[in-house]
Amino acid sequence: MNVYKAEYIWLDGTEPTALMRSKTRIIAEGQPPPEWGFDGSSTNQADGHSSDCVLKPVFVTNDPIRGGNHKIVLCEVFNTDMTPHASNARAKLRPVAEKYAGHECLFGLEQEYTFLKPDGRPLGFPTNGYPAPQGPYYCGVGGSQIYGREVVEAHLDACLEAGLGLCGINAEVMPGQWEFQVGPLGPLEVSDHLIVARWLLCRLAEKFDCDATFDPKPARGDWNGAGCHTNFSTKSMRESYDACVAACEALGERAAEHIKNYGHGVEHRLTGDHETQRWDKFSYGVSDRGASVRIPWQVARDKKGYIEDRRPNANCDPYLVARVMVETVCAAAEAGS
Ligand code: ADP
Ligand code: MN
Ligand code: MN
Ligand code: MN
Numbered sequence: 001m002n003v004y005k006a007e008y009i010w011l012d013g014t015e016p017t018a019l020m021r022s023k024t025r026i027i028a029e030g031q032p033p034p035e036w037g038f039d040g041s042s043t044n045q046a047d048g049h050s051s052d053c054v055l056k057p058v059f060v061t062n063d064p065i066r067g068g069n070h071k072i073v074l075c076e077v078f079n080t081d082m083t084p085h086a087s088n089a090r091a092k093l094r095p096v097a098e099k100y101a102g103h104e105c106l107f108g109l110e111q112e113y114t115f116l117k118p119d120g121r122p123l124g125f126p127t128n129g130y131p132a133p134q135g136p137y138y139c140g141v142g143g144s145q146i147y148g149r150e151v152v153e154a155h156l157d158a159c160l161e162a163g164l165g166l167c168g169i170n171a172e173v174m175p176g177q178w179e180f181q182v183g184p185l186g187p188l189e190v191s192d193h194l195i196v197a198r199w200l201l202c203r204l205a206e207k208f209d210c211d212a213t214f215d216p217k218p219a220r221g222d223w224n225g226a227g228c229h230t231n232f233s234t235k236s237m238r239e240s241y242d243a244c245v246a247a248c249e250a251l252g253e254r255a256a257e258h259i260k261n262y263g264h265g266v267e268h269r270l271t272g273d274h275e276t277q278r279w280d281k282f283s284y285g286v287s288d289r290g291a292s293v294r295i296p297w298q299v300a301r302d303k304k305g306y307i308e309d310r311r312p313n314a315n316c317d318p319y320l321v322a323r324v325m326v327e328t329v330c331a332a333a334e335a336g337s
Pocket of ligand 2: 179
């Protein structure tokens with residue numbers, strides 16, 4: 001083919017949680033994907049009288065679904081006067097990432113999600129009633145434990161083919177619930193890879209007659225919610241335990257501000273049960289899955305490494321999470337040194 005298909009992906013203006021959108025452009029072989037536009041009045045990004053919004057490519061990679069020379073093109077959204085659109089959280093992360101680039105921040109995101117059947121219930125839930133209680137599902141094996149593995153495997157292959165920095169997958173605590181991990185990567189990179197990985201997941205699920213949701217509380221009752229644990233380190237945290245503890249303390253100083261950036265409905269997930277700390281309390285501790293922030297055991301042993309902020313929701317905007325995290329930890333480190 002002397003053309004390729006470019007799938008332009010962007011985050012829309014839907015409140016309280018943005019949806020992913022995409023459309024295809026045919027481009028001559030050898031040409032980079034150009035800026036493009038779309039109808040913002042259909043995505044909660046503009047009104048009908050002045051509906052045009054601009055798509056600026058920021059991350060281009062191979063399209064593992066179409067294969068061949070086809071591309072995925074992640075974009076930021078701009079207004080026609082070339083100011084970043086109000087919904088464009090990535091634009092607000094850019095200057096913060098740049099300001100603190102010297103700290104060499106790294107993120108590892110644990111994206112949890114749940115497959116839903118066409119009846120809207122989680123995969124593995126019977127039409128009436130409930131499956132056996134939580135216990136055997138996390139990292140389980142076998143047909144009565146595991147639901148959706150074909151999609152999960154297809155998704156992992158697709159992400160690797162697209163060159164995304166996935167570092168693992170596992171079945172989660174609730175049936176039909178899974179996790180993939182991205183990183184460790186810098187703030188913009190990890191967020192870009194996460195969005196493309198989310199898009200690939202939803203796109204592939206179409207083929208399997210199910211849907212993937214990032215709903216933080218997809219089943220009421222005694223079922224775990226879905227989070228996006230955010231593992232974080234700076235260069236000094238990777239060299240010193242004191243810097244890891246200082247980062248935890250800094251997060252505690254600005255806990256309420258962080259909660260606001262961690263995804264809609266975070267109060268309903270962070271109840272104090274199901275391996276969470278309450279949303280209105282802050283704590284940190286070694287190996288403590290009931291804390292807001294966990295210091296992994298091997299970090300306490302090695303006296304250096306990273307910390308895990310367990311609060312972000314599965315439906316969080318990674319650009320908002322990364323921005324507040326970098327700002328809080330790096331500003332405190334500069335004030336303290
Ligand atoms: P959990 O035990 O919480 O389930 P996972 O194995 O799912 O942990 O995820 C651990 C995450 O930590 C991975 O995403 C990995 O990329 C990330 N990680 C490892 N080292 C670092 C580091 N130095 N800085 C930031 N993230 C890191
Ligand atoms: Mn995990
Ligand atoms: Mn998990
Ligand atoms: Mn975790």
